[in-house]
Amino acid sequence: MESFIMQLIAVANKPGMISFATGLPDKRLFDVKGIEKAAIEVMEGEDAGDALQYGVTEGFPSLRKKIADRCKRTMNIDTKVDNVFITNGSQECFDNLGKMFLDRGDKMIVENPCYLGALQSYSVYAPKYIGVDLNNDGPNLDQLTVALKEKPKLFYGIPNYQNPSGMCYSEESRKQIAEMLSDSETLMIEDDAYGELGYDGRAGKAIRSMSDNVVLTGSYSKIISPGMRIGWMVIPDWMIEQTKVSLEAGCLHAGSFSQRIMDRFLEKNDLDVYLKPIRAEYKRKRDLFLDLMEDHLPDTMSWNDPTGGIFVWLLTPKGTDAMHLYDAALKKKLVLMPGRPFHIRNGENTIRLNFATACDEDMKKGMEILSKVCKDVF
């Protein structure tokens, strides 16, 4: 079976297509000039040869330090540089953690709905998933309590502007989860891929700052460049040696070239200053997108109002199957991502909408198509 996500990316890349489907950030926001400048400086620098040479598995020390410093400063996470590992995007973290912790049939908690790419990583190791429904304020805590009693090895969640739903855990939910984790034998993988994209600052505290039973994963993919493939994880002390061996077995290390250019870019750009216009632009796009939804979509549909990230979660009428929209929309050159594949159970009447990829004009055209298709199909 070919992967649905990559099939979507392939379709969405075709000329003339409008895409609300993928997880791609807005490429108009990439600082091409800034990355070019950083690349030139690295290649003109004394260490240019080292940027092209093999590096160490843990990652480029200066970049690891920047990540540790930012985790401390913005998330109050008490981490040493030794606990930070650089990876080929967060995806490699998920694969690696699955490889390290999951044997066939081991239990693992995931949000329902859950980020599909991560599910694909973990599924290679054939765990038995326990889905915990995601409410507006975070995972259903009653379900989570029951699930943790089954002593699952891992719990994977995205507390900030979740992919696919755009939802956030409440402050209270984070606190309770941290307490539950500290009393459990379960390791949480706290995926913070979108945490930096809160339009008015972070949605809430990192669970990692309140419990040691957590691996925090992050990435430059959504804020600077996915094509440079730089993700990272902050891991507990007891995992350090095992992680080094596991990442090395996987692909030796993330690229020295990309890492050094990213490090240089971050030397020259205060991340908070850099992020300001990006957050503002995604906020503007969200506003425009929600206005268009309000104007075009039938009253029988509903959606949320994300406070960060790049996704809106659309509910089609109860009992309908949003998968039917996919083909109909595709015929009109709009690519949609139905919500069902993100789910362990249910979710037939959901759609993930990415408002970051399309330009304003395509957003409008796309919403008109979506509106028409909804009226035709339902």
Place this chain on the structure above:
Amino acid sequence: MESFIMQLIAVANKPGMISFATGLPDKRLFDVKGIEKAAIEVMEGEDAGDALQYGVTEGFPSLRKKIADRCKRTMNIDTKVDNVFITNGSQECFDNLGKMFLDRGDKMIVENPCYLGALQSYSVYAPKYIGVDLNNDGPNLDQLTVALKEKPKLFYGIPNYQNPSGMCYSEESRKQIAEMLSDSETLMIEDDAYGELGYDGRAGKAIRSMSDNVVLTGSYSKIISPGMRIGWMVIPDWMIEQTKVSLEAGCLHAGSFSQRIMDRFLEKNDLDVYLKPIRAEYKRKRDLFLDLMEDHLPDTMSWNDPTGGIFVWLLTPKGTDAMHLYDAALKKKLVLMPGRPFHIRNGENTIRLNFATACDEDMKKGMEILSKVCKDVF
């Protein structure tokens, strides 16, 4: 247990250390200016945003085509672009192939000695290794015949300038192996990481050109830059869909940024012209290194005369354990890689020597230390 290779790289990177130990190519040969120029052109080009954006799992089409074309032209391998996948270095190929084919206890043939990094990749999937001794003209074919009868899933080998031994399969050996594979249910992983580094051209035909039961893996790491992390594999048709899913689960795709810069670099540089001085320089270094060995090492030691690549294989006297040299040499600031860890069995009296990393002066100093240590220890 911390990985021995990465420990070596960490030690070898310390100032004042001379290293014969790692698998690092000579960074003085990296075309820093050329890569910089390619990077600038990509970032000044129309598609700069796409170079920073997510790409497709299979890899950047234009680069895949270059690889397919070269495989056809220089190796007589009849491959379509569809069969070429780009990876984060060859290492990701090994991990991925292990993940796809090996279940705990499955049998797998490896050369004895075998490249350690690949062993580390496969070992995650806990196969039962069958070691086939490597002779001067390739794997012991009697052992290989017996091994193939056990219906192993995979056979991993490096026919050209092997890591660790620098040895090559003879033309006759390749032909026989291709025939044996075609009659078997075993898939060979033919690692060609060093094939482009034959001082007087390729050592022999690719086994892939004579049998379909082969995945050919290659890399730009030894000839252009390991830090850009670009490897590739040519796979049979029946593996295409499964490989796409598996690589996507692992880390989505290799970096668009590095791939496009590499592609640009290859647009501007005829690889054969580019490789000429690199092959010549490694040949010069081999000559110097062998002369130094001849001058300094005791008569009780012997070594081979590699016709490509970056390694010489040193045999210490029978019954000795080369591991003892490691600590003694380290005290004198020479890092060595004993051959034992590359072996499934035996190999105590072997050492892998990399003559690429060190500059001429360090080669001389290092050989004096090695000579002294050998005399002290044995």
